Amino acid sequence: MNTADPVLAAVHAALRERAAVVLAQPSGQPVPSPCVSLCQMQSDTGWCWGCRRSLNEIANWSSLGTHGKRAMWRAISVRLGHAVVATGAT
Numbered sequence: 001m002n003t004a005d006p007v008l009a010a011v012h013a014a015l016r017e018r019a020a021v022v023l024a025q026p027s028g029q030p031v032p033s034p035c036v037s038l039c040q041m042q043s044d045t046g047w048c049w050g051c052r053r054s055l056n057e058i059a060n061w062s063s064l065g066t067h068g069k070r071a072m073w074r075a076i077s078v079r080l081g082h083a084v085v086a087t088g089a090t
Contacts, residue, residue, distance in 0.1 A: 011036055011050055012080055019077040023070065031069035033061060034076055052079040 038050030046054050
């Protein structure tokens, strides 16, 4: 999958918006999964092209508490920020 792919850019834009919403919610709120059903691992980073998590992070998601899930969303948000700088995507 190409980082200049317009579908991927749209998915990542939506994921950035979703991260902002999730992270703005009060800490007691349930935390949704970041999965966007675009599951393909990126060989250079080890992250999923869709949700920007590693296989380990995906596998461990269900065992994380609310704090851990919110931390994962923060990490995804940072990773998407890095992806924007690296690819020029908006």
